[in-house]
Amino acid sequence: MEELMRIEGLKMYFGGLKAIDGFDLTINKGETLGIIGPNGAGKTTLFNAICGVYKPTAGKVILEGKEVQGTPAYEMAKMGIARTFQISKPLRGLTIFDNIVAAAGVQEYTGIGSYFHKSHTKEIEDKVEAIIHETGLAEVANKKASDVSLGYLRRLEIARVLVTDPKLIMLDEPCAGLSNFAINEITELIFKLKEQNRSIVLIEHNLPLTMRVCDRITVLSYGKKICEGTPEYVKNDEQVIEAYLGKEDED
Ligand SMILES: Nc1ncnc2c1ncn2[C@@H]1O[C@H](COP(=O)(O)OP(=O)(O)OP(=O)(O)O)[C@@H](O)[C@H]1O
Ligand SMILES: [Mg+2]
Known part of the structure; x- marks a missing residue:
């Protein structure tokens, strides 16, 4: 598979808060990559640090072999990095x-x-x-x-x-707040984009949807990657189950 974007050692700190704390990721051309993780894990911050909404505290964002970290959002958009917002604007x-x-x-x-x-x-x-x-x-x-x-x-x-005409489509919770009917429509649309061999990164809390539509999934927790692999692999990972469901012996 051909690499589209590579993220190396990415950090995004807000004062003392380490929202992204040393993150590596490769996004391949034509794949649909899911990013999941509990609320506040740093998923949206990751998008913002990639897309130039924020200037990363440290680390590299490499687009087709070229370092682009810290490039302003409108320049990133011109280079084909397009994203949606969690809150529709x-x-x-x-x-x-x-x-x-x-x-x-x-x-x-x-x-x-x-x-x-x-x-x-x-x-x-x-x-x-x-x-x-x-x-x-x-x-x-x-x-x-x-x-x-x-x-x-x-x-x-x-x-x-x-x-x-994006090179990379980044979707931040496209199904948040939607009815089952509307979720199905978005799901169909994402499948259509997949058929066109587009490169997609999808943040989504709807796990069944993410599992169905993604080729690979990365799991974020407290700004760090805790698991990455096929949907099947991620679904059965102990740490992922724990991050989502909490330890059974708590409270
Ligand atoms: N501009 C900012 N200034 C300060 N702290 C921020 C800022 N943006 C995000 N944070 C903090 O960074 C952490 C990660 O937030 P982020 O929004 O990236 O999480 P998320 O994984 O997208 O969560 P959700 O699933 O609820 O959308 C949180 O603790 C959040 O409060
Ligand atoms: Mg978010």
Whole structure:
């Protein structure tokens, strides 16, 4: 398998809090890698430190052989590292369609003024149209983001990622807070992306979903990797069971 990104000795400290404390990871091209771990384990922080939202305290992020740690988020986005947010952040006053158009602009961002204007080419509109269908957003395309349910907003997040032609798709709990029906829709969408041989990193608390969709899973606890392997391997690991369920003899 060909390596897409390698993370070496990554640390992200907030004062005395070691949110990520020496983390290594390889993400291969075309794989779906799951990241699981209890609340506060450092999963979102890991995304933020990779994507340039935070500058890592230490360590390397190597994208296709090139060190990119500390690169600002918009530059990382230009290099094809696209992520969704645990808390959905649409442009609420815009339609679903225009939200995706605006996200397309990230590739050619040259300043807030040019952001929208530049994006509205026929080519981009056609692309957005195709992504709207792919992500199942057709019936709400012309509704304002403020007027659609969370299930649609989660799919919008993924649509906004897809429109940037990402090299790496990073999803932070795409199923959080969704009904079983909406979870199934997201699951189908992730399977579709897998079929397209995309490279995906998925943070998810929904373990059955993660086990089903991921080729490999990494388990984080207190900022450190405690296990990594196939879903089958991870599921049966003592430390993982303990981190999730707690020690049986407690309380
Ligand atoms: N900007 C920040 N400043 C200070 N502490 C932070 C910051 N961001 C995260 N933390 C802390 O870092 C730790 C890891 O948080 P993080 O959000 O990465 O966990 P998580 O694994 O994503 O949890 P969840 O499953 O609840 O989303 C937590 O203790 C959190 O309080
Ligand atoms: Mg999180």
